[in-house]
């Protein structure tokens with residue numbers, strides 16, 4: 487059992503504060519059993535709190551013996567608990583006053599209030615989960631889409647940790663062989679340099695493939711920015727509304743309607759897309775419009791995709807071409823809007839540019855799903871298959887990149903017959919960086935910043 491002595495008992499309300507059907511209060515630490523025993527009065531069962539069983543009863547104020555609430559309570563003894571310590575949970579009614587009252591009784595019995603993420607931090611410190619898994623708990627809580635959740639859950643199950651540990655093991659094996667050579671350099675111990683080189687090359691490839699998955703991972707977690715751009719009155723705001731399925735932006739027949747940036751998020755097949763509607767690009771007629779246009783232009787840099795909107799019921803205008811010139815180096819999807827009207831747009835200029843437009847009517851809701859498909863394919867690549875593991879966390883990616891760099895340098899040293907000490911140095915560095923991900927080599931400050939992002943009670 488890994489329960490450390492001297493570690494205090496913590497407690498917190500683990501469900502969101504406010505009115506709710508039930509509210510859960512959690513206690514973890516060596517006093518959990520005694521505290522629950524003092525506060526809980528059984529309704530039917532008598533006396534004994536057997537581990538991992540749910541009991542119905544009352545929480546009683548230990549000072550004035552008043553009943554506070556009717557609750558379910560459970561005690562779970564270490565190590566088969568979330569934190570690997572003794573844990574007690576109380577399922578009370580979900581009112582603010584009830585929960586605060588119960589919590590204050592627990593505090594009076596000698597527990598202290600948990601810090602954000604402290605339960606999960608203890609699970610990590612007690613070796614039940616590694617750091618990567620602890621972080622995935624936060625990802626699960628914050629998941630907004632099924633895909634996001636699926637990825638986070640696979641991390642919690644340890645699939646990514648396993649991959650990283652395998653890589654570490656392989657690097658360690660190579661390091662052991664190299665260090666043996668260094669330590670016994672005057673004895674004639676044979677070393678299979680070719681074998682080590684080929685294994686390190688394999689390792690490097692595997693690291694690269696995990697690093698590559700960050701693109702998809704980021705797509706799943708933070709999403710992409712899709713900018714809606716075009717000259718005035720072509721139907722940009724109408725298109726935004728059609729994609730969002732709500733009347734978010736004001737639409738009028740008057741050119742220059744949109745002044746500010748308007749944004750909202752949609753999900754396309756589990757990918758988060760931030761849609762950004764902008765002021766129509768033309769020579770500004772007043773200061774507000776001028777500033778709106780400047781803001782729109784600033785967004786061009788960061789956009790992952792630009793929907794270049796054209797009006798199919800009008801000719802290809804000089805202003806359309808000005809817009810194109812501002813975005814021609816970017817990732818563009820051309821959209822011809824208003825196809826419900828008689829068409830006057832000459833597609834010649836588009837064909838010249840090698841652009842195949844998507845045709846829609848924002849007003850009549852024609853072709854809108856087609857735009858979504860185009861956005862998805864543009865961002866995720868046609869028929870790109872799901873990878874076995876995906877990383878979603880920038881911290882992990884950076885550590886993997888550094889690990890890969892070190893492996894690469896180590897390999898180079900080996901191939902160029904540099905002293906083996908150099909190789910060993912690089913491989914140690916790679917191990918250190920991989921350990922930052924799973925937490926084995928993670929300094930206290932980094933741990934703290936990670937767990938601070940959790941809510942209290944998790």
Ligand SMILES: Nc1nc2c(ncn2[C@@H]2O[C@H](COP(=O)(O)OP(=O)(O)OP(=O)(O)O)[C@@H](O)[C@H]2O)c(=O)[nH]1
Pocket residue numbers: 716717718719720721722723724725736737738739740741742743744745764765766767823824825826827846847848849850
């Ligand atoms: N017939 C038809 N009219 C449309 C369509 N889409 C937009 N409109 C009309 O075109 C006019 C301009 O639409 P908006 O969505 O405000 O155009 P915008 O590009 O945002 O305009 P600015 O914000 O001024 O740059 C409105 O009268 C819309 O109703 C369409 O698909 N078909």
Ligand SMILES: [Mg+2]
Pocket residue numbers: 722723724735736743744764765766
């Ligand atoms: Mg508009």
